[in-house]
Amino acid sequence: MWQVVYEELQKEGLEFIAVAFDTGGKAAVEARIRSADIAERPPVLARLMGWSSALWAKQAPPTYLNLIDEAHVVGELYGMVNVPQGVWIDEAGHIVRPAESAGTADMVRHMNRETFEVPDEAVNRGIEIRNTYIEALRDWARNGAASRYILPPAEVRRRMRGPEEADVRAATHVRLGRHLFAAGALERAKHHFNEAVRLCPNKWNYRRQSYMLDPESIGQLNVTPGFWAAVDALGDESFYPPADFSHAK
Amino acid sequence: MTVSTILYDDRTTAGLSADVDGDHLWLTPAELQQATGWKLEPEGLCRGDACVRLDTGWQDAQGRVDLAAFARYMGQPVVREDAAGAWAFGESVNARRDQLFSLEAPDFTLPDLDGKLHSLSDFRGKKVFLFSWGSY
Incomplete structure (x- = not known):
């Protein structure tokens, strides 16, 4: 689903790396990455994940890197606690936004567990959260170190939950x-x-x-x-x- | 009891024959180096620039080294599954914390769907949006 955003932002110099935290490995993730499955994706996913119908209609198989992390190692290294979470890394290899929800919100909690219906109000809030996140990514892709969305080092550290x-x-x-x-x-x-x-x-x-x-x-x-x-x-x-x-x- | 597989950092080493004795795990210096990268030198156990002097009881009469005692001294978590002959050694809190708070993005190497390996460091010089997902 990120593909349409990637196609736009790669031109601005931003790379995407998707990491699947999946102990089942290739068998668990292949159908989600390869193209065959895309047209059959249940629309409830769009409603749960905050993808607008405009973006959902443009979904395409990813050309960005998709890696498989069977032992959730990247989660450990970056302090990620759920999927999907994102981290922003600048050209020098420094973390400029630590692990946080990558455009998702709690829509799943509003879903009817029998019918899988999600109320419009929750869907619309989800789309707003998703779009806000994409807009921030876009700003960083274009403006780099001058983007107002990157955080000063002290703030990055403050937001990191130190490992215990x-x-x-x-x-x-x-x-x-x-x-x-x-x-x-x-x-x-x-x-x-x-x-x-x-x-x-x-x-x-x-x-x-x-x-x-x-x-x-x-x-x-x-x-x-x-x-x-x-x-x-x-x-x-x-x-x-x-x-x-x-x-x- | 024998341990044949050791998980240490991001390496997995099979085909070992380390002896379990209570909380101790005895490896020959050659096995230790193979499994962990730590080499027995006159100064102690050394890897890269670091050397740790051997503490009392870390080495037995046959010259084997107790990896479990060393790991505990280093603050590394030790998790064992004796029935499968496998022990795992994690990273210490201090090492992990220092790494995270340095704000240097930790490198990793993982396979894609075709089994080809890629590292974050391949992307140095570019901005990277790194994100997790799961099939579940």
Whole structure:
């Protein structure tokens, strides 16, 4: 879905790298990346993800780099806690915006879980959040270091949630879990993913992955009762807090 | 009990025969270097510019090194799955924190759908929007 934005912004000197946090590897992600699937994408995805119908109509197979990260290593390195999250890296290899929701918001929480319908009001707010994020990306692509959307180093650091003991331990469980998954030891793999979730309950990429390790669930969208129970348990907290652009004002 | 697979940093080394003894994991210096990059030198265990002097009990009579004791000293998490003969060693909080707060984007190397490897550092000189997604 990012392809249409990429085609515009690559001309301005911005590269995209998509990283799939998917322990199921190629089998889990291939159908989502290759073109065959695109026309069949359920429209509810557009409504959930904040893509306007104009952008949704222009979806095309990605030409930007798509990498597969079976052990969620990039999540560990950059402090990403959910998908999709984005990080902005400048020409010198410095982080100018740390991990944050990449244009998504909590529309999934307004979805009817039987009919998958999402109320228009939530959809429209989602589109606004998505468009605001794209506009910020566009400004950075054009203006680079002069963009009002890049953050001063002190602000980048302030927004980074410093890793704690639980984070590095959870990441080690995930690495071992991924190794066991690849070796066919599914139950033990699940045990280590569950340990990671226990240590870092707010790392939704670990949690969402932990529900989707069984062979029949690889590559599927998560509508498991465990997932909904965890979303409900958030109460008033955000699942996807939108990117904070207050600094740019 | 024997451990045949060690996950250390981003490397996975199979075909080892490290001995488990309680909380200890004994490797020959050659295996240690193969699995971790740390080399036994007269000064201690060395990798790159860093050397760590051997502490009491890190080496046994046969000259083997206790990787688990060394990792604990370095603040690295150790996660084990003895039935599968696999132990994983993570990054220490301090190392991870220093790396993140340096604001230097940490490099990584991952495969695309065709198995071809790509690194973030290939993109130096360009602005990069790095984003995660998942099939779930």
